[in-house]
Amino acid sequence: MTVHAMPAKQVARKIIENQPLFILDVRNGDAFADWKIEGGNIQYLNVPYFDLLDGVEEVVKDLPTDRDILVVCAKEGSSIMVAEMLSEEGVDVAYLEGGMKAWSEHLEPVKLGDLPSGGEIYQFVRLGKGCLSYMILSNGEALVVDATRMTDVFLNFAKEKGLEIKHVFDSHLHADHISGGRQIAEQTGATYYLPPADAEEVVFGFEHLIDGLTVKVGSVEVEALYSPGHTIGSTSFVIDASYLLTGDILFIDSIGRPDLAGLAEDWVGDLRESLYARYQKLTDDLLVAPAHFMIMEELNEDGSVAKRLGDLFRDNHGLNIQDEQEFRELVTKNLPPQPNAYQDIRHMNMGKITPDLEVQREMEIGPNRCAVR
CATH class of the missing domain: 3.60.15.10 (Ribonuclease Z/Hydroxyacylglutathione hydrolase-like)
Structure with missing residues (x-):
């Protein structure tokens, strides 16, 4: 599977057009609870990046197969690594280009x-x-x-x-x-x-x-x-x-x-x-x-x-x-x-x-x- 970047503009269009999206947010729980990407047709899973360093096998079973999957972190670095790990497990996944900083600025x-x-x-x-x-x-x-x-x-x-x-x-x-x-x-x-x-x-x-x-x-x-x-x-x-x-x-x-x-x-x-x-x-x-x-x-x-x-x-x-x-x-x-x-x-x-x-x-x-x- 290929890992690709999803720019904030594409995420914005998905939200405005009410398209289905699944977000795996790998920031710490307090950051996720305070502020996240929101939309009427978004499903979420928050698992901190440090909990995934030993592998993503446990997460894979919780991921849907009927909607796009987007990995999100603060600046993009952690989400790229998690997305690559998921890709190795056969999951088609994208990461938010620029992370939540880019989302904040779009x-x-x-x-x-x-x-x-x-x-x-x-x-x-x-x-x-x-x-x-x-x-x-x-x-x-x-x-x-x-x-x-x-x-x-x-x-x-x-x-x-x-x-x-x-x-x-x-x-x-x-x-x-x-x-x-x-x-x-x-x-x-x-x-x-x-x-x-x-x-x-x-x-x-x-x-x-x-x-x-x-x-x-x-x-x-x-x-x-x-x-x-x-x-x-x-x-x-x-x-x-x-x-x-x-x-x-x-x-x-x-x-x-x-x-x-x-x-x-x-x-x-x-x-x-x-x-x-x-x-x-x-x-x-x-x-x-x-x-x-x-x-x-x-x-x-x-x-x-x-x-x-x-x-x-x-x-x-x-x-x-x-x-x-x-x-x-x-x-x-x-x-x-x-x-x-x-x-x-x-x-x-x-x-x-x-x-x-x-x-x-x-x-x-x-x-x-x-x-x-």
């Missing part, structure tokens, strides 16, 4: 839709991290929202589409992932915008992203809506009166957490005001497109993450807590663990530190933890 572009004024909106789905970035394009121009540090993905996509990136927005100062927004602006000459309320410690120049700011992308109008609560500067965007990019304030099945700067008690009132007052004034037909998703069930059949605002008002528990004290307790007492290295990530997004690429990768490893449970 972005899958998905078209959300056409815009009424002409143009399109694309969502860049980071399946391994739950991050969602956006590109609005019209008449040869583009605006990028909440870009990740994998800037080549956005630059190459714009080049393939024949676009000039004119504007770059960050909806807030991110604490769970490293922003690529400033780097994209520097490389393209685009204008970089950041909410000033989040930027008191930022050490580089930027344009102020304030409530009511409107920019044109070709024939498409993008309006900023101040919506604090996840951070004090959090800002949403209404795209061509048809999409609402909510950043980390509102998700499909949950709401944003207000504590990543240690100010949950201070910001919970802002969070409620944004969700229960500012958003309530908007039309129900806006399609909500957040900056993160929490679980794979939030993905639509095409791999996108978006849902009508009216449907969220009806179905999202975080939007249906009428008692203010109950809401306050939910938000401040049901918080998941802080994201890995979130303080260092915030400092990098402020421009205060510039770690090398491997350190950046380690800073981001792990699941997305931006929502209230």
Whole structure:
């Protein structure tokens, strides 16, 4: 049997298309329990690499014969060795190229839709991290929202589409992932915008992203809506009166957490005001497109993450807590663990530190933890 590499892009397509896949994850049990490749048609077996050094015979009997088998580890080295051992036992098997580090970095572009004024909106789905970035394009121009540090993905996509990136927005100062927004602006000459309320410690120049700011992308109008609560500067965007990019304030099945700067008690009132007052004034037909998703069930059949605002008002528990004290307790007492290295990530997004690429990768490893449970 031949051992072959399966790139993250191929794994992503299998998940989006709900194809069957069996994953033998050879990381330690705690790493597997904390963060793994997820999908609706995936089966798992976690056996640490060190338990397989004496042979894989016991594992072979637990492997299926009716679906692709993928061996996964942190960086690929251990999974290659296990895959080769399985191949010697006659098992047709692949390993994840680049390991979980590559999975964490993969972005899958998905078209959300056409815009009424002409143009399109694309969502860049980071399946391994739950991050969602956006590109609005019209008449040869583009605006990028909440870009990740994998800037080549956005630059190459714009080049393939024949676009000039004119504007770059960050909806807030991110604490769970490293922003690529400033780097994209520097490389393209685009204008970089950041909410000033989040930027008191930022050490580089930027344009102020304030409530009511409107920019044109070709024939498409993008309006900023101040919506604090996840951070004090959090800002949403209404795209061509048809999409609402909510950043980390509102998700499909949950709401944003207000504590990543240690100010949950201070910001919970802002969070409620944004969700229960500012958003309530908007039309129900806006399609909500957040900056993160929490679980794979939030993905639509095409791999996108978006849902009508009216449907969220009806179905999202975080939007249906009428008692203010109950809401306050939910938000401040049901918080998941802080994201890995979130303080260092915030400092990098402020421009205060510039770690090398491997350190950046380690800073981001792990699941997305931006929502209230």
